[in-house]
Amino acid sequence: MTGGQRGEPELVGQDGVGVPDALQRLWTPHRLAYVQGENKADGDQPHGCPFCRLVGMDDEQALILARGERVYAVLNLYPYNPGHLMAVPYRHVADYTELTAEETVELAEFTQRAMTVVRAVSGAHGFNIGMNQGVIAGAGIAAHLHQHVVPRWGGDANFMPVVGHTKVLPQLLGQTRELLAGAWRES
Template identity: 80%
Template sequence: MVDPEFVPQDGVGIPDALQRLWTPHRMAYIKGEGKPDGDDARGCPFCGLPDLDDAEALIVARGKAVYAVLNLYPYNPGHLMVVPYRHVADFTELTAGETVELAEFTQHAMRVGRRVSAPHGFNIGMNQGVVAGAGIAAHLHQHLVPRWGGDANFMPVVGHTKVLPQLLGDTRRMLADAWEG
């Protein structure tokens, strides 16, 4: 005999005590939508972002050779990427000027992040090649992820969900406003 309390309601499943945190926007990332094919700059999101308005593109700051942009699928609030304007895949292919500005932008992003959100630390790095975890391997980008004690909990491990306490537009505005200050 089936307990009537656990009969599916309107075909949506069996009720349980779990809360659901829906993140349907991540499906585009999971499916790999918007990723460029091969080394072609056409269709590369990092090549197209500088043509957009900063708020629309989530660009925090622009330099001569690189720009800082929020990650559309962040690990934590304030997860930035420093991206060269030039479509280049490998760190060794950067010019001396691009390398210096990428490093300076990363340092400045750390200072700004500390000022506006007081992280306890940072993860900084770049994934070179698909096998190394690069989501968009054809266009080099360096990640800067603010970290706080306790920011990694059971949600990503058990629920495969990251809880972010701030909207991307709010994060971009906060960092962009503090970039020059």
């Protein structure tokens, strides 16, 4: 590696590979863990499930925002947008139809409260809310049901995700957790 113009790195390789260009790089190494399957559930076994492991951890360490009787709210470790959280039943169930009536009600209440809290903290203009049922439907952790609450803002689908396949998150997850957990307690 030799220095290029204006201190830019210049990698010399076959066929000019590594020649400096005018593009800036925004590195998102935290996404590699998701791509490689880190923290995925081990089949149907609760002991291998990250959602089951979270409940035994400290809220701050686990990024848990609030705990209910049957459901808890936790930040997504690999968020689509700032404030992306999930409502998760404590019970290890894979399918929405397996929830009890009480779990279904509390899951809905946590989703409503999450929307209220995220709006108060961030001024979200809208939300994507949903769950992927099964691996074939896109569930990253299919063995443990979870409902996503993804805040949206006008113009949040800018050039970064479209061209750069990258989301820009303006704060660390711990900071987001602190803001949302505080607002959750006050709401």
